[in-house]
Structure formats: structure tokens, C-alpha cells
Amino acid sequence: MVGAEVKSMLGEAAGKLGLSGRQGGQAAGAEAPREEEKVEVTALRNRAGESRSPYVRGHMNNPVAWQIFGDEAIELAKKENKLLFISIGYSACHWCHVMEKESFENDEVAAILNKDFIPIKIDREERPDIDRIYMNFVQATTGSGGWPLNVFVTPTLEPVFGGTYWHGPNSNTPQLELEDHVDFLGILSKLSTAWREQEARCRQDSAQILQQLKDFAAEGTLGGAPKTTGSTPPAAGLDLDVLDEAYQHLVSTFDTTNSGFGAAPKFPTPSKLSFLLRLPHFPQPVLDVVGAEEVKSAHFMALSTLRAMARGGIHDHIGHGFSRYSVTADWSLPHFEKMLYDNAQLLHVYLDAFLGLPKPDPELLGVVLDLAAYLTSVPIAREGGGFYSSQDADSFYRRGDKETREGAYYVWTARELETLLPGTSDIVSAFFGVDTHGNVAPSHDVHDEFIDQNVLRIASTPAQLATQFGISETEVVDAIxxxxxxxRAHREAERVVPNLDDKIICAWNGIAIGALARTGSSLRTVDPVVSQQCLNSAIAAARFVRKEMYDESTKILKRVWREGPGETEGFADDYAFLVEGLLELYEATFEDEWVRWADELQGEFYFSSFIPILAPIALLPLGF
Incomplete structure (x- = not known):
């Protein structure tokens, strides 16, 4: 297994770096510190405020002297022969904020980072290419990944050591019960010592790990892909057995109790749901391979998962939209960040589910309308066209607070409902599963943010409540x-809205354009007003992207826009999702400009050598 081999290598390297225990000290057989020429050390200042990224700019007041990724920072690392500490995250990332509070706002951490390293902060949504390279390294060497993504790299950008969230000084996050656990201060100290005293070994170990990763990628085994043998090239077209294998894999991971796939944390995974919903509509040869009963089962798994998510806490029942994922297997407790790409993909999937049933389903239609409302209104919809990226999970519980809490904008106490809903609070509390002492288990509240708080989720039906309270179903529905x-009115008037990442990402806008175009076309007879709103929003977004993020003379897209187009050119997903969205928009409006532009983008992307394409780590030089 790739993971086991490379993890073993990392373990050996970590041992050599002194990272396998709590105590420092020079490792046995360590090199003597080399005599170095005196190099004038530059006094670093925090340059995060120079970035257009809301995520990077959010670190402008840290004592850590964050640098901007680019030639200047790399040359500085070479000149002073220091490791770069590259920290990658995004605005809506809860654990990115936790690590900032615990470590990057800590003076002791900042002093070490500023003295012994070149610290760089990167927005993964702006630079998915850099994120992909170092995520490949961390996943292959540790067996897992996520954000914040933190990597120590040589001045030539070769990764030496990496991971995700590390505990900071005085952290109240439960510590890992491991004897060899090292917190972030310990990691900084040991990496600093290792580079100073064992630089050659650090470089050698890094080169060895990278070479093995490149070999695995070249063999097609990085990430567990099977190696091909023999001289016969693979046949053209899709092997139908692959579809059956995909179905069997989803069956084996399906949660028969709570729906969805796998255990907690549980993600919506729109691509899996889309595959299952569309399986019955594949050509007959596919159905023959997969099987008639299996196709029915696929449809059941998709619909039950969509209903479970719609009723769960991952769905914002007071406002609109879905959070990124659920901490619990039963969809009851989300991480509260909301992402444009999640909600746009979910609109596609819920629309597929609604259109695929023989009779209209009010519950699924309600979710389609809810998602359409989320995408076409503030804060995600930009006035004048386009869609912003995300909303934070964390916000201030009350105006004037100095510390943010996760989910503060979305949770409720039983007392609040009693005060705001006189006469109906019992009915509403029963419907949404509200408890006097809160409905979040202490085991899921590591920072004590949810004491007596309730995440609203559908816990009963109008019919059950009508029987329980001795009233009609109509009265229950009206009360809810x-x-x-x-x-919602109270929340918007009294609470502090979570921060908005107001950059516009081309790929994600392409997904939203396509989803809204399809929805607008499909709902013309169901809800003409919403239909037109969806189409207007999709058209406005497409026009914005063409005007602000596309160079008509060079035919090049920009990856992001915020206060003007960014410097990074579009990647493969930017072109692919925008082309797909434009084709959906053409089919919804039959306006030729959209299909002509899609054809232009497609042709330029595939046949022009200057378009950057994401590639696996084996194919990308580390000096990008």
C-alpha cells in the first residue's frame, strides 16, 4: 500500500527530526552544525493586508509576519537559507480560525515563526494548484488531509514535513491521547533545530519521499489506483463494469440507519447522489450490467439521503441553504460554514430528484425553491451579477462580543422560542427537536459553545403534532x-451575520449558472416568478464573468475576482464548469451568445498551450 510505505518513510524522517517524542535534544548521529556565512537577516513585517483574498487579509493583524507567496518570498528563503512555513486555508474553515486563535495570534509562536522561518499564508480557493501539490504530499505521508494545511518546505519548495491542525499553546481543544503528541510550538522548535543542525538530512529525506511519490504517480498507484500490466493499451470508452463497481462501492458504504455514505463526519457528496439518480436513465447495456433491482436500490439510496439531509440540522430551516457537512452521522449537527459550490451542486441534485419522480413531491420542490432562494439573494448573490464564495461558520453571539462562536448565528435556546413565539413555542419546539438543555451532545461541544443551544432539525411531522396537541394539521403547518x-426576522435584526468571503470564483460561478439555468427552465409552469428570478440571476452572472473575468483579446479566464480580476489565470475546473453552465444557459434561453462563448472557451482551453492545467505532483515542478 502506498500510504503504509510512505507513512513508514515519514515516520523514519520524523524520528530523525526528533518529532517522535515530547523532548527535544540533538538526535543520535546528528550532523555538527555547519559554519555559515553571516547573512543579513531581513526584519519581516506582516504583508497579509496586501492580498485581495478575504482569508489572507483576515490575518493582517496577526503578530506572525505573513508573506505573500511569490518570487520575493522564495528568494528571501534562499538568501537566508530558511524553511518556508506555508499555511493554506479558506475563509469559511472553522479549524483554520481555531488554529489562528490558538497559534497565529500567540506572541511566542509568532516570535519563532518570524525568526526561524519565512511564514506564508495562502487562500486555497485562489491557488488550488499549490494546495493540490502539498495536499498530495500530506495525504500520502500521513494518510489523511484537510484544512488548515500546514507544510514546511525548503527554499526550493520541496516539502519536508506537514500536517493539518496542530494544537497551539494553552489550547482547550482536547489533546490527542498519544505519548508522542507534539503541539505546534514543539513542532516549530524541532523543525528549527533539525534544519539548523541536520539540513542535509532534511533535504535528503524530502527528496527520497518526493521521488517515491513521483514513482507511485507514474505507476498510477498514488491514491490507490491499480497498476496496468501488459502491452495492450486500455480500450477506448468506458468499461461498464466500472459503473457496477461504483454502485457496489456506494452500497457497501451506505448508512442504512441515517442515510448518506460512511460514518461521521458526513458530507452531502452531490456527485455520488447524482450518479445514483441518473443510473436508471443510462442506456440499456448499463442497466443490464448493473441490474434492475440494483437500479431501484440506487434511486432509494439517493432519495432517502436527500430527504435525511433536508430534514437534518445541516439544512438551515430558518434561512436558506445547506452547511458544508455534518459532524454527526444523523445529519443533526453541522459545521456551519456555507459554500457556494455545495449549494449550487445540491440544487442540481434536488432538481434531478424532483424531476425524476412520476408525481410532484412537495418536500423536494420545497428544497429546490429554498436553494434557488439562497443562490439568488444576499449575501451570496452579488448585486449586478455573480456569486460570492462562502459564509463563515463562526460569528459573534451578541453585538459587542470579542470572541466568535461556531454556529452562533443559527442556534436557539428553548427560552428564546418561548419569548418569541408565545402560544406556539411548544409546537415549534417539538417540530424542531428543541430541548431545554440543548440538543447538542457534550461530546460534540469541545469548546463549550453549544451549552443549552439547539440546532433546528425536523424531529416530527405535522400529522404527529396534530395528534399530540389536539389540533388540525393545517394549524400545525400555519404555526410552523x-x-x-x-x-428569521429576529435573527436578521438582532444577530451578527457571519463573515462573507466576497471573492468570486469562476468555476463555482459556472456551477451556479448551470444549476439556476436548469431550475429556471424546469419551473416555468410550476412557479413562473421563481423561474424568471433564476434565469435572470444566471444571465447576470454569465455577463459579469465575461465582462470582468475574461480577456476577449487573449481568450484567457481569470480564476477569481475581488475588487477587480485576480492575477491567477483560470484552471481546468474554471473552464469546464463555466462551459457546462453556459451550455445549460443556452438550453434554457436559446440565446446563441452563450453557446458561441462556450465553444470559444472550449476551443481555446484544449488547443492553446498557454492555459495552465492542474496536474499530479509527479508532473509539476516544485518551482512553479
Whole structure:
């Protein structure tokens, strides 16, 4: 197994670096510190404020002297022969904020980073190419990945050591019960010592790991892909057995109790749901291979998962949209960040589910309308066209607070409902599973942010509540509908809205354009008003991208826009998703400009040598 081999190599390297225990000290057989020429050391200043990225700019007041990734920072690392500390994250990332509070706002951490390293902060949504390279390294060498992604690299950008979240000084996050656990201060100290005293060994170990990763990638085994043998090239077209294998894999991971796939944390995985929903519509040879009963099972798995998510805490029942994922297997407790790309993909999937049933389903239609409302209104919809990237999970619980809390904008106490909903609070509390002492288990509240708080989720049906309270179903439905309006008005008036990442990403806008175009076309007879809103929003976004993010003379897209187009050119996903969105927009409007532009983008992307294409680590030089 790739993971086991490379993890073993990392373990050996970590041992040599002194990272396998709590105590420092020079390792046995360590090199004597080399005599170095005196180099004038530059006094670093925090340059995060020079970035257009809201995520990077959010670190402008850290004592860490963050640098901007580029030639200047790399040359400085070479000149002073220092490791670069590259920290990659994004605005809506909860654990990125936790690590900032624990470590990057800590003076002791900052002193070491500023003295012994060149610290660089990167927005992964702006530079997915850099993120991909170092995520490949961390996943292959540790067996897992995520954000924040933190990597120590040589002045020639070769990764030496990496990981995700590390505990900071005085952290109240539960520590790992491991004897060899080292916190971030310990890691900084040991990496600094290792580079100073064992630089040659650090470079050698890094080169060895990278070479093996390149070999695995060349063999097609990086990430577990099977090696091909023999001289016969693979046949053209898709092997139908692959579709059956995909179905069998989803069956084996399906949660028969809570729906969805795998255990906690649980993600919506729109691509899996889309595959299952569309399986019955594949050509007959596919159905023959997969099987008729299996196709029915695929449809059931998709629909049950979509309903479970729609009723769970991952769905914002008072506002609109879905959070990124659920901490719990039953979809009850989300990480509260909301991402444009998640909600745009989910609109595609819920629309597929609604259109695929023989009779209209009010629940699925309600979710389609909810997602359409989320994408076409503030804060995600930009006035004048385009869609912003995400909303943070964390916000201030009350105005004037100095510390943010996760989910503060979305959770409720039983007392709040009693005060705001006189006469109907019992009904509404029963419907949304509200408890006097809160409905978040202490085991999921590591920072004590959810004491007595409730995440709203559908815990009962109007029919059950009508029987329980001795009233009609109509009265129950009216009470819940009225309560939603009251709670939303209170939330918007009294609470502090989570921060918005207001950069516009081409690829994600392409997904949203396509989803809204399809929705607008499909709902013309169901809800003409919403239909037109969706089409107008999709058209405005497409025009914005063409005007602000596309160079008509060079035919090049820009990856992001914020206060003007960014410097990074579009990647493969930017072209692919925008082309797909434009084709959906053409099919919804039959306006030739969209299909002509899609054809232009497609041709330029595939046949022009200057378009940057994401590649695996084996194919990308580390001196990009």
C-alpha cells in the first residue's frame, strides 16, 4: 500500500527530526552544525493586508509576519537559507480560525515563526494548484488531509514535513491521547533545530519521499489506483463494469440507519447522489450490467439521503441553504460554514430528484425553491451579477462580543422560542427537536459553545403534532410557517451575520449558472416568478464573468475576482464548469451568445498551450 510505505518513510524522517517524542535534544548521529556565512537577516513585517483574498487579509493583524507567496518570498528563503512555513486555508474553515486563535495570534509562536522561518499564508480557493501539490504530499505521508494545511518546505519548495491542525499553546481543544503528541510550538522548535543542525538530512529525506511519490504517480498507484500490466493499451470508452463497481462501492458504504455514505463526519457528496439518480436513465447495456433491482436500490439510496439531509440540522430551516457537512452521522449537527459550490451542486441534485419522480413531491420542490432562494439573494448573490464564495461558520453571539462562536448565528435556546413565539413555542419546539438543555451532545461541544443551544432539525411531522396537541394539521403547518418568519426576522435584526468571503470564483460561478439555468427552465409552469428570478440571476452572472473575468483579446479566464480580476489565470475546473453552465444557459434561453462563448472557451482551453492545467505532483515542478 502506498500510504503504509510512505507513512513508514515519514515516520523514519520524523524520528530523525526528533518529532517522535515530547523532548527535544540533538538526535543520535546528528550532523555538527555547519559554519555559515553571516547573512543579513531581513526584519519581516506582516504583508497579509496586501492580498485581495478575504482569508489572507483576515490575518493582517496577526503578530506572525505573513508573506505573500511569490518570487520575493522564495528568494528571501534562499538568501537566508530558511524553511518556508506555508499555511493554506479558506475563509469559511472553522479549524483554520481555531488554529489562528490558538497559534497565529500567540506572541511566542509568532516570535519563532518570524525568526526561524519565512511564514506564508495562502487562500486555497485562489491557488488550488499549490494546495493540490502539498495536499498530495500530506495525504500520502500521513494518510489523511484537510484544512488548515500546514507544510514546511525548503527554499526550493520541496516539502519536508506537514500536517493539518496542530494544537497551539494553552489550547482547550482536547489533546490527542498519544505519548508522542507534539503541539505546534514543539513542532516549530524541532523543525528549527533539525534544519539548523541536520539540513542535509532534511533535504535528503524530502527528496527520497518526493521521488517515491513521483514513482507511485507514474505507476498510477498514488491514491490507490491499480497498476496496468501488459502491452495492450486500455480500450477506448468506458468499461461498464466500472459503473457496477461504483454502485457496489456506494452500497457497501451506505448508512442504512441515517442515510448518506460512511460514518461521521458526513458530507452531502452531490456527485455520488447524482450518479445514483441518473443510473436508471443510462442506456440499456448499463442497466443490464448493473441490474434492475440494483437500479431501484440506487434511486432509494439517493432519495432517502436527500430527504435525511433536508430534514437534518445541516439544512438551515430558518434561512436558506445547506452547511458544508455534518459532524454527526444523523445529519443533526453541522459545521456551519456555507459554500457556494455545495449549494449550487445540491440544487442540481434536488432538481434531478424532483424531476425524476412520476408525481410532484412537495418536500423536494420545497428544497429546490429554498436553494434557488439562497443562490439568488444576499449575501451570496452579488448585486449586478455573480456569486460570492462562502459564509463563515463562526460569528459573534451578541453585538459587542470579542470572541466568535461556531454556529452562533443559527442556534436557539428553548427560552428564546418561548419569548418569541408565545402560544406556539411548544409546537415549534417539538417540530424542531428543541430541548431545554440543548440538543447538542457534550461530546460534540469541545469548546463549550453549544451549552443549552439547539440546532433546528425536523424531529416530527405535522400529522404527529396534530395528534399530540389536539389540533388540525393545517394549524400545525400555519404555526410552523409563521414561526419561521418570526425567527428569521429576529435573527436578521438582532444577530451578527457571519463573515462573507466576497471573492468570486469562476468555476463555482459556472456551477451556479448551470444549476439556476436548469431550475429556471424546469419551473416555468410550476412557479413562473421563481423561474424568471433564476434565469435572470444566471444571465447576470454569465455577463459579469465575461465582462470582468475574461480577456476577449487573449481568450484567457481569470480564476477569481475581488475588487477587480485576480492575477491567477483560470484552471481546468474554471473552464469546464463555466462551459457546462453556459451550455445549460443556452438550453434554457436559446440565446446563441452563450453557446458561441462556450465553444470559444472550449476551443481555446484544449488547443492553446498557454492555459495552465492542474496536474499530479509527479508532473509539476516544485518551482512553479
Amino acid at each position: 410557517k409563521s414561526a419561521k418568519g418570526t425567527l
